[in-house]
Amino acid sequence: MSSDKPVQHIKNFQGKEIEQERIIFAEIQSSMQEKISRLEERNRELENKLSLNSNDSKEAEQTQVLLKGLAKHETIKAQIMSKKYYLTIAAMSVILAGILVPYSIYVTTLVGEQYRVIGLEPTRDGYVIQNIKGDTIDTWLSWRITDGQTLYVNIHGAEEFPRQTELIKDAIFSEEVYEIDDSLTGKGSAGETSLYYPGWAGAMKAASAEVTVFPIPTNFEVVESDVGAGDITIKLVDYASADGYGGFTKSIADENQNQILKSEITVYDVNNLTDEQFTTIIRHELGHAFGLAHATAPEDLMAPNMVDEFPYISECDVDAITSLYNHGRLSTVVCEK
Amino acid sequence: MKILIVDDNNDITSLLSNFLRLQKFECVSTNNGHNAVSLIRQNKFDLVILDLAMPEFDGFEVIKSLEDHGLMNRQRVIVLTASTISNDQSDQLLGKNITVLRKPVQLPELLQAVH
Numbered sequence: 075m076s077s078d079k080p081v082q083h084i085k086n087f088q089g090k091e092i093e094q095e096r097i098i099f100a101e102i103q104s105s106m107q108e109k110i111s112r113l114e115e116r117n118r119e120l121e122n123k124l125s126l127n128s129n130d131s132k133e134a135e136q137t138q139v140l141l142k143g144l145a146k147h148e149t150i151k152a153q154i155m156s157k158k159y160y161l162t163i164a165a166m167s168v169i170l171a172g173i174l175v176p177y178s179i180y181v182t183t184l185v186g187e188q189y190r191v192i193g194l195e196p197t198r199d200g201y202v203i204q205n206i207k208g209d210t211i212d213t214w215l216s217w218r219i220t221d222g223q224t225l226y227v228n229i230h231g232a233e234e235f236p237r238q239t240e241l242i243k244d245a246i247f248s249e250e251v252y253e254i255d256d257s258l259t260g261k262g263s264a265g266e267t268s269l270y271y272p273g274w275a276g277a278m279k280a281a282s283a284e285v286t287v288f289p290i291p292t293n294f295e296v297v298e299s300d301v302g303a304g305d306i307t308i309k310l311v312d313y314a315s316a317d318g319y320g321g322f323t324k325s326i327a328d329e330n331q332n333q334i335l336k337s338e339i340t341v342y343d344v345n346n347l348t349d350e351q352f353t354t355i356i357r358h359e360l361g362h363a364f365g366l367a368h369a370t371a372p373e374d375l376m377a378p379n380m381v382d383e384f385p386y387i388s389e390c391d392v393d394a395i396t397s398l399y400n401h402g403r404l405s406t407v408v409c410e411k
Numbered sequence: 412m413k414i415l416i417v418d419d420n421n422d423i424t425s426l427l428s429n430f431l432r433l434q435k436f437e438c439v440s441t442n443n444g445h446n447a448v449s450l451i452r453q454n455k456f457d458l459v460i461l462d463l464a465m466p467e468f469d470g471f472e473v474i475k476s477l478e479d480h481g482l483m484n485r486q487r488v489i490v491l492t493a494s495t496i497s498n499d500q501s502d503q504l505l506g507k508n509i510t511v512l513r514k515p516v517q518l519p520e521l522l523q524a525v526h
Contacts, residue, residue, distance in 0.1 A: 129464060132493035133420050135515035140426035143518040147433050 185267055186254025189384055191350045196381040197320035199355065201362045205329045214405040215325060215365040216288050216398050217305075218333045224293040228304030235310045235344050238352055239298060242308060245356045246294050248273025251280075252386060259384050260373045261409075270386035274360050277387040278395065286400040291364065306363045308339045308356070315342040320380065321355040323362035332403075337363035354385035361391060361407075365398050369407035376407045413455065414525070416440040417447040417473065418462035418491070427460065434522065444468030448476045456486045458525060463492035471500075474507065483507065489524050491516060 205211050217225065227246060232239040252270040256262030271277035275294060282290040297304055315322065325337045339359040344352065354375070361376050369376035375385050376394075390409035398405055414436050418424045424440035431438050439454070441447050445468050451459065463470035470490060477483045490504055493514040504511050510524050 129493040132514040133423065136491075136493070137420070137422045137426060139515045139517060140423065140430055143430055144426060144433070147430075 184255035184258055184264060186252060186258055186270075186384070189252050189254055189270070189386070190258065191354070191383055191385055193348070194350060194354060194381055194383065194385065196379040197351060197355060198318060198379060199358060199362075200315075200317065200319045200322040201325075201367065202323070203325050203327050205327060206335070211327065211329050213327065213329055213332055214398060214403050215327050215332055215334045217291050217365065218331065219289055219291055221289040222293060223289070223291070224295050225291045225306060226295050226297055226304035227306045227308060228297045228299060228302040229308050229310065230300045231310030231344075232298035233300075234312075237349070238310055238341075238344055241349060241353050242356050243296055245273055245353055245360065246296065247275050249276035249279065251276060254384055254386075259382075261371075268389050270384060270388055271392070272357075272386050274357070274364070274387065277392050278364075281392045281395040281399070284396050284400070286396060288399045288401070290395060290399045303336075306337045306339065306360070308341065308359075310341050310344045312345045313343065314346075315340075320347070320351070321359040323359045325363065325365075334363075334365060339363055350385070354380050354382075357385065357387060361387070364395060365405055366391065366394055366407055367405040369394075369409060371407075371409040374407060374409055412457040412525075413437045413439070415447065415450055415454075415456045415459045415486075417444065417459065417465070417470070418442065419465040420462070423462075430518065431525070434525075436525070444470065444473045444476075447473050448480070448482075451477060451482055451486070452480065458487045458489065460489045460491055460525075463490055463496065474504075474509070478507075491521075 203211050203213065203215060219225065227242075229239055229242060248271070250272050252272065253267045254270055255264055256266045256268055257264040259268065261268060269280075271280065275292065278290050278292045282292055319342060321342065322340045323337060326335045327333060328335055339356075339362075341347075341352065341355055341359070347355070358375055358380050366376055368378045369390070371377060371390070372379070373382050373384075374388055374390065375382060376391055388409065391407055394405075394407040396402075414431055416424050416427050416431075416438060417440070418427070419442050421442060424442060428438040428440050439450065439456070441450060442465075444465050447459070447461070450456075461470045461473060470492065474483070474488070487508075487510070489510045489512060491512050491514060496504075496511075501511060512521065512524060516524075
């Protein structure tokens with residue numbers, strides 16, 4: 075009986091110990107479970123975060139890929155534009171060179187070359203001054219008009235020669251001025267130029283820049299009539315001159331006043347003249363009609379043989395007009411240049 | 412070809428639009444799944460490039476909505492996603508004739524899929 079109690083006690087004690095261990099173990103287990111749960115949760119959070127970061131990282135990577143692609147495209151585009159730019163510059167340079175080189179050649183080719191008339195045949199003309207009685211006289215002459223008075227130029231044969239009529243009008247009314255290098259006209263060296271006038275209106279305006287004793291005619295009117303008689307009459311005929319003249323001018327003068335009363339110009343063999351020849355003859359004869367005699371310089375428009383390659387009214391013709399109308403008493407055209 | 416780009420990432424919609432426009436495609440973009448469905452209902456697109464992971468109304472829901480409205484067959488769909496999708500989900504999408512591209516997709520691959 076007394077030996078059972080210690081055993082029971084021991085059994086009780088062991089049971090309690092075990093219970094205690096069990097309690098502690100359960101506690102530990104519970105605590106570990108809790109920890110595991112927390113860790114699992116933390117792991118899930120981290121996995122989520124990693125996943126999100128991974129997504130963000132992938133999104134960021136995708137953005138980068140797109141940016142690189144666009145940048146590459148822009149670089150290629152810039153290279154193409156740069157090439158195009160340089161090609162454009164090169165093309166523009168070629169075009170400019172294509173324009174500038176001929177232009178510079180044109181410019182360095184002497185000034186006025188374009189006014190050269192090729193193939194003019196030497197043409198003689200006749201010029202006579204008669205007094206009222208019909209006697210041939212040799213004197214200086216000029217028109218005596220009032221300032222601004224119109225000189226009438228009557229054309230006989232205008233209907234038969236319409237093209238030539240227009241050429242006459244050009245030779246009268248043109249106010250153009252040509253600048254021509256002196257080396258082309260034989261008057262001087264290259265680089266120096268002189269002025270020339272294809273029409274008498276332009277030349278007379280230049281001449282009247284200086285005030286003269288007698289007004290220089292600057293106003294003209296052309297009348298196309300076979301029966302009229304203007305201050306200057308131009309007759310166009312289709313037969314050749316027996317004397318071989320291309321043109322002939324007869325001026326009727328008051329020799330006491332040295333005044334031209336009328337001038338009559340005849341141009342012969344009109345149908346066989348080129349436009350350049352015809353125009354040269356008209357310019358020359360009109361010079362006589364205004365009072366000029368022949369020029370001393372063989373290359374001048376007013377030279378006896380009209381063979382100049384630049385058959386235009388020269389500066390010395392203009393100076394001669396100015397002198398003549400300023401009571402200069404000299405009708406011969408003397409060219410210093 | 413008229414393309415609708417659907418992605419909640421503004422940078423991607425903007426860059427992708429620019430890139431595709433340079434390739435001479437006409438592009439419209441939206442950051443929102445709901446808007447995407449509305450746009451598809453009102454316009455004729457040849458192709459929709461769709462991101463799957465979008466807040467509120469994601470790519471899967473867009474696809475479901477298009478199916479419900481009978482709009483899936485009007486255009487091709489390319490899904491462009493950074494998310495990990497399951498094999499099942501991938502098979503489902505492939506079964507619907509949807510091309511799946513994973514971000515970051517390289518541009519030649521993207522262009523090949525677009526063409």
